[in-house]
Amino acid sequence: MSEMNRLWVRLQHLSTHKDLEQRQSERNELRVTVGENIIRLSSLEGVTFDIYKQIVLPRILEIVVVCRDTLAQQYLMECIIQAFPDEYHLQTLEQLLDTTSNLNPDVDIKNIFISLMDKLSKFAAQSNNQANGDESMMSMLGGNLDIFRLFKKYTDKIIEEQGSNIDVSKLLELEVAFMNFSIKTYPSNISYVNQIMESCCQILKSSAITNNDNNSMKLLVKLLTIPLDTLSIQVLKMHHYPTLMDYMKFSNKRTVALRICKAVIKDNKTITSARTVDQLLEFIKPLLADDDQGGREESYEFEEGQECVARLVHMMANRTNADIYYDLLLKFKKVFAKGGKTR
Numbered sequence: 001m002s003e004m005n006r007l008w009v010r011l012q013h014l015s016t017h018k019d020l021e022q023r024q025s026e027r028n029e030l031r032v033t034v035g036e037n038i039i040r041l042s043s044l045e046g047v048t049f050d051i052y053k054q055i056v057l058p059r060i061l062e063i064v065v066v067c068r069d070t071l072a073q074q075y076l077m078e079c080i081i082q083a084f085p086d087e088y089h090l091q092t093l094e095q096l097l098d099t100t101s102n103l104n105p106d107v108d109i110k111n112i113f114i115s116l117m118d119k120l121s122k123f124a125a126q127s128n129n130q131a132n133g134d135e136s137m138m139s140m141l142g143g144n145l146d147i148f149r150l151f152k153k154y155t156d157k158i159i160e161e162q163g164s165n166i167d168v169s170k171l172l173e174l175e176v177a178f179m180n181f182s183i184k185t186y187p188s189n190i191s192y193v194n195q196i197m198e199s200c201c202q203i204l205k206s207s208a209i210t211n212n213d214n215n216s217m218k219l220l221v222k223l224l225t226i227p228l229d230t231l232s233i234q235v236l237k238m239h240h241y242p243t244l245m246d247y248m249k250f251s252n253k254r255t256v257a258l259r260i261c262k263a264v265i266k267d268n269k270t271i272t273s274a275r276t277v278d279q280l281l282e283f284i285k286p287l288l289a290d291d292d293q294g295g296r297e298e299s300y301e302f303e304e305g306q307e308c309v310a311r312l313v314h315m316m317a318n319r320t321n322a323d324i325y326y327d328l329l330l331k332f333k334k335v336f337a338k339g340g341k342t343r
Contacts, residue, residue, distance in 0.1 A: 250295020
């Protein structure tokens, strides 16, 4: 395989007397051959985890690093991620992530991380569903892996070293993949979610986004809505959540606020705390008052939002103290009174 890889790299740097299109075609064919060799190697019965860890992976990674060709390194890292079992990646994760530090500076390490996170996210979701228990993937592997910390260490490194040269939407894309991985692997860990949001706040402080940056806006919406399915009202404890919402234009803020309402309604738990009500009203402000910058809603959007807010009122209760219950309702009344004529 190493000989074929060297040939593949050499084809890229041949003199220009050979037809460029023909040379690129030959290089693509050779790339497929190299990839197929990795896939065949991964399917051999004799390749146990110990052999993979001690012989196969170190040798392949050595070939990747030594070749110094951007396209080859990118492709071979993707092949390794897709070809070998997820259990192998989990137990050699630091070795894989550390190798990215030695790749050509032009290699898109962000995409390698996203590919690896997405693959492991699916594996985590499947194993958690089968075991029906939080962090079952970690338990299956002996519970001695701090996977979040490893990914956090290397994603922070990418942001620190390459953040100024990467478009902000690409960095947010990396954090969205990390959030998805974290929620599927550690469904109840609020601290991990908050750490990812804190990283996003740092990204946006350094590289502000505008209302015209639709891609970044969509990624922020995705980032903030991923935790809602598993954490629901617990997102109110995340102090970076409203900070990230402030970076959005009205339509995106409204989308997130509506998702928060629906998650709380779906959770169907009685709200008895004044503090929780205050936090909830702060998070869903885009549904409670007209936008001071002129953001508008379609009539059907307006009706949907007001219906969800009305349902939230009926989730307030305090069976042991009528005065507290009355105070909770008054909090909503005060906000509604400032909502504008239509609301």
